[in-house]
Amino acid sequence: MKYKNVTVAGSGVLGYQIAFQSAFHGFNVTVYDINDDILEKAKTKFQTLSEAFKVDLNATQEQLDQAYKNLTYTSDLKESVKNADLLIEAVPESPEIKIDFYQKLAQVAPAKTIFATNSSTLLPSQLADATGRPTQFVALHFANNIWTHNTAEIMGHPTTDPKVFEEVVEFGKAIGMLTLPLNKEQPGYILNSLLVPLLSAGLDLLIKEVATPETIDKTWMKATGAPIGPFAILDTVGITTAYNINQLSAAKTKDPLKIKTVEYLKENFIDKNKLGVSTGEGFYRYPNPAYLEPDFLK
Ligand code: NAD
Numbered sequence: 430m431k432y433k434n435v436t437v438a439g440s441g442v443l444g445y446q447i448a449f450q451s452a453f454h455g456f457n458v459t460v461y462d463i464n465d466d467i468l469e470k471a472k473t474k475f476q477t478l479s480e481a482f483k484v485d486l487n488a489t490q491e492q493l494d495q496a497y498k499n500l501t502y503t504s505d506l507k508e509s510v511k512n513a514d515l516l517i518e519a520v521p522e523s524p525e526i527k528i529d530f531y532q533k534l535a536q537v538a539p540a541k542t543i544f545a546t547n548s549s550t551l552l553p554s555q556l557a558d559a560t561g562r563p564t565q566f567v568a569l570h571f572a573n574n575i576w577t578h579n580t581a582e583i584m585g586h587p588t589t590d591p592k593v594f595e596e597v598v599e600f601g602k603a604i605g606m607l608t609l610p611l612n613k614e615q616p617g618y619i620l621n622s623l624l625v626p627l628l629s630a631g632l633d634l635l636i637k638e639v640a641t642p643e644t645i646d647k648t649w650m651k652a653t654g655a656p657i658g659p660f661a662i663l664d665t666v667g668i669t670t671a672y673n674i675n676q677l678s679a680a681k682t683k684d685p686l687k688i689k690t691v692e693y694l695k696e697n698f699i700d701k702n703k704l705g706v707s708t709g710e711g712f713y714r715y716p717n718p719a720y721l722e723p724d725f726l727k
Pocket of ligand 1: 548
């Protein structure tokens, strides 16, 4: 593996997971965020995450101690990248913030540093110019709960150097990911190109009063062998995300069905703080949702 030193920019929901996953797999990781208070919070989150690594991956205390030793923190951008072979950007999902970040980064990063964005909805070609090094820029997209949902979608843009692309695929493997290379740019990558239409179709059936969430999930589970259905997935992803996506779509299309979906989600879930697994209730109640009961499909 060519890379040794990795910088993760942004220590929010995904950033701190990427940083810890990389440190756990032996990389020297520098965590960068906009101020030291946020970095202090990240340190606390690493403690919680290591408990999950113990439970889900049987990680030993020795391995976790080593992972901590591999982590350093700074809120100085230049300092954070001075030795970086790879910088993984996980700053907020806003084109303005990301472009501003890359423009500043371009001025201080060494020539060797490869940049990778974890953006879920922006295409690398939208950010490539701002990086100042488009051939050394690629998207490396992780899923939430990276240590168990260990997928890494790697997506270049038209001028990404194929050698850089391959190196980033190798890096993904080196940190324990199932690497999923895309041959061309695709909004939503592979996962969301499949998932968003499925979840949307489930909601359409519900709003049109064709069937209940449970019946829809049962249909999907039994007929395809999938372990959970679209409404269970919505609870896991979080209903806020579904609400936001539908709101964008309703504003853009003015589709009456989408408008009704937004109203339905707001009234029945958002306003009642039933946001899915995270709040203990969404379409199902947790920790023991009906779809996990042995007779759900009987
Ligand atoms: P988040 O809001 O939880 O975290 C963003 C972090 O970036 C915060 O710690 C914030 O302080 C920091 N930040 C803000 N401005 C910055 C700047 N200029 N420089 C450096 N850091 C800055 O966001 P998130 O959910 O972790 O998402 C980050 C990226 O990961 C987004 O592009 C998102 O699309 C992508 N992503 C998120 C998920 C998810 O489930 N949350 C999944 C896959 C990909």
